Amino acid sequence: MRFRDIVFAVFLVLLAASFTAIRSGFFPVAASIVSGYSMYPSLKPGDLVLAVSTSLAGFSRGDVVIYCYSWANCIIHRVIEVGEGVVVTKGDYNPAPDPPIPISLVRYRVVASIPLQIWLPALLIIVTAIFIPVHDIKRILEPLNLEALLFILIVAVYVVYTAVYVVRIPPYRTVIAVPVIQLVKYSVSRDYRVVTLTYSTENLSILGVSSCVVTAPGLGELPCDYSIVDGNSIMVWVPLGVYEKLFEQGVNMFYLNITARLDKGVLKGYYPINYTYRMPTVSIIGHTLIVSNPLPFSLKDVEVNITEVNETFIGLKHIVNASTTYIVVTIGPLENYTLSLCRPYSYAYVSVTYTYGSERQVWVAKVEGCFQQGAG
Template structure:
């Protein structure tokens, strides 16, 4: 029993060193995710140190499980690891999750050879006690129970688990849409935590008049610009169906995907009309060409029949048009256009008896 107490003390020492924050960390690899560098059953010896890209580290994401993977990326707020045999990296983790950096490994064959050698040496040296042990019926259950307890403690001490790690320390990727700007084109602003956009796969606009595939660009890590085709904008302005829906499919780093569906409301503005010294000045504030119907009523003398001229002009986005009517002594102008599905008409007296009104 004295020898068993010594053995139990040694195993408990390994247990306490493992779980009481000692710089030394010993564990057995429990999977093949690090093949061929580390194989299942290999023994790792790790120390507390600052991890660098390329280091093999031990990190824990729950009180009962730790992972031994290689560091592939380090950022200010998170670290990314990956198993050498895994096709994709792990989720980003908080740097506080890193427990130790692996410095030494003992191959499983060598470890097994050491353990078997120790076992055979002990059996040979204590062969008389071993014989008495197997011949003793009364002591066998007691010795078996104590041996099982020692074995369980040893397995727990070496298996890659760590109850000292805090729950929730893993950086969970999160994306929030913070703002949408609609001025012809659409700009989507996001708040992003623990991930980034890697590409925009597709952006589709849905309306009662059809489905439109749009070009899109990443302006930075959290802002997406969607180019809306001009003919689509002209159609919804003419028809007055301002409500559309945008569906976005984007790829994120570390094999993530964002699928978003957002209601989009387009709104167009009335062109500004100004009378200035016998001229009519029209400005188009919209991101699309705006058709303007202009009817001019004019006469060269008071009391005679009015003449009529009609024009249909297209104002480019953001452009200004000036119509000089000073050549007519008497003139009225009627201007009509469609905005947001509404027909808007204005009539102005511009000149009277050769002078601007």
């Protein structure tokens, strides 16, 4: 066997090994030819890609990798997400990602690519220089000559690839408008009665609400009313009694379970709603006592104690008379209780006592009488 034949045989073995390595995964390096437009324009049909085994080089998000479902079905796509045990890839020219695959299927990472217009002519020149006896024209023309057949085959492949892939215009890229909906914020109205859910929507709109339920520990499930605002917000009316029950438990949150109908599907949301209670306030403006209840439930057993003091001077005598008025009231949710303190006394001490949570709150003030009298 001639040396040239040995070199030719070794060349064919290495060439076959490099292209079958993609499917077997046994070799540290491999080569493959791109056959479609899924990675256009990064990789074009006919490009030669060189890859290194992931067991040596590894891979991460953004790398172009090669994986095979079978010996006849191998994919060259870019990694867009790496999870626990799975990988999501996508062709640069494809409108949507591929289904997740086991990470064990990814065997090679692409490290270089050579355009068809470069590697195929180069291969033609090398093969011609090594194997074609250009100095012996008669031998090339001999029937069934292996070198001549190889030369003709390479030329034919080059012409076909050039005609099919290089000259061909890439297909129109399909762009899928992916519908997206995401909760941007929620707000609780000042009177606590309405919770507004505001969404960010793309390529879809909210058509209606199928169900609305308020839930919380120890509360069970309570249906709630709702309405749609501008196609991207849902207003929910919180059922009466919810806040008082949660306040008694020392809880300042509940959950909204919403099922909304979309023009492109269904939204199921389970949202924790946090809020902050405002404490009742007590003040005296002029001679009017004002107790404000900002809570969404009644403030019960509010005790108002007024001690009126009258001072009289008769000669050297200082006479002090005092009387006490005691009132217990219930102030409705989001309401004010007012009481006029304009009476003919010298001054008065006013105390307001109520329970907020588990603590007793006491407010005390002194107010002058409307018609203060003194010794003449």
